[in-house]
């Protein structure tokens with residue numbers, strides 16, 4: 314990248330060292346999630362905290378800070394790309410300049426260790442074992458919010474870390490708008506004469522070998538255009554994507570022996586995240602423009618591949634012969650219509666990541682309310698299991714019998730991520746709006762029918778991926794779709810899709 318300003322060039326060279334440390338720490342994080350032996354939790358936490366300590370030192374380096382402040386005070390003459398770099402640096406710097414180093418390092422150490430505690434507590438269904446770590450993580454998040462500063466709600470300071478300018482007020486507006494529409498659509502689907510419960514679609518307890526599931530996931534990822542020369546597919550307790558460097562974008566999935574769908578939808582989801590990172594213009598390498606712009610936009614790319622493609626009836630028709638070839642005894646008799654309904658089974662369920670598109674955002678609304686109340690001390694961490702049951706009943710009409718299916722299901726709180734979940738809801742909304750724009754240019758149905766996913770990826774590359782973090786979410790949505798984010802596109806998308814599947 315050529316810079317118009319030598320001081321900025323120097324600043325970005327220094328930033329590169331921070332990025333290298335961040336990437337090195339990410340490798341430790343990937344290994345923690347995929348490989349780490351149980352007894353090594355504290356050692357890994359120490360290693361990760363050590364790197365965080367070095368990273369914070371780089372941010373606070375007087376020369377770096379001075380350069381940064383000089384540039385920030387004289388932005389006018391910079392190019393569009395350079396201005397965007399400075400804006401992104403300012404967004405990240407908020408965290409490192411305002412929060413005491415001791416807290417940042419403690420947060421990293423605490424969350425690194427908490428992952429292993431959460432993993433075991435979930436396996437053994439013992440919330441009490443995770444509670445001390447969770448309490449500490451909530452407290453640290455409150456301290457971080459206080460240092461970051463906020464107008465009325467400390468939770469807003471945390472939301473902004475994941476999605477610039479997102480507020481709790483905006484979240485309330487979105488969920489208040491979505492909830493009645495989603496609940497009404499759910500009721501309509503369940504009353505449809507075409508509605509079949511899962512037991513009608515597939516009978517008996519069937520087993521799907523993990524090795525077959527892996528082969529299928531690899532096939533679909535390759536078809537999507539995920540570059541295995543710049544990535545890999547592994548297994549973790551909770552699927553995720555991580556950027557270890559520009560050409561090392563790794564995804565993980567999970568394999569459930571009794572359900573062939575989970576690994577496939579997870580692989581497509583994480584593959585969507587991976588494609589975004591792999592598609593950023595290489596001219597932005599090692600600058601604050603590399604990588605996806607926000608978690609909401611990131612999630613729009615993963616949800617698009619998981620839902621708009623992976624659960625698209627036409628794509629599922631394309632996939633049916635392959636599924637039957639892999640699982641002749643289990644699915645040999647299942648017709649296309651059965652496969653379509655199996656992947657688009659709308660019903661209240663307990664596990665967010667396995668939820669259908671209609672009820673998914675209700676799971677997010679639940680988490681948003683709990684997080685907002687926790688950070689504002691309106692509820693106590695020890696009451697979470699019962700509150701989770703209560704809210705699941707309120708939003709979905711069902712109740713988890715175990716904490717494993719309730720409050721312990723998600724990995725995020727062990728990572729320390731408070732304010733992250735709402736970006737999932739945003740991702741669904743962005744995905745629907747982007748899809749509408751895409752359909753003006755492409756015949757999505759035709760492409761799905763032929764399995765021609767490369768044309769779809771090219772559109773995304775051109776309109777979204779290559780820009781990396783050049784445009785902020787609101788600018789990008791306007792640029793791609795010509796409008797601001799509108800939740801109605803998501804509601805209309807669901808009504809049309811499920812209207813056709815269930816003949817509403």
Ligand code: MG
Pocket residue numbers: 582586612615
């Ligand atoms: Mg995701």
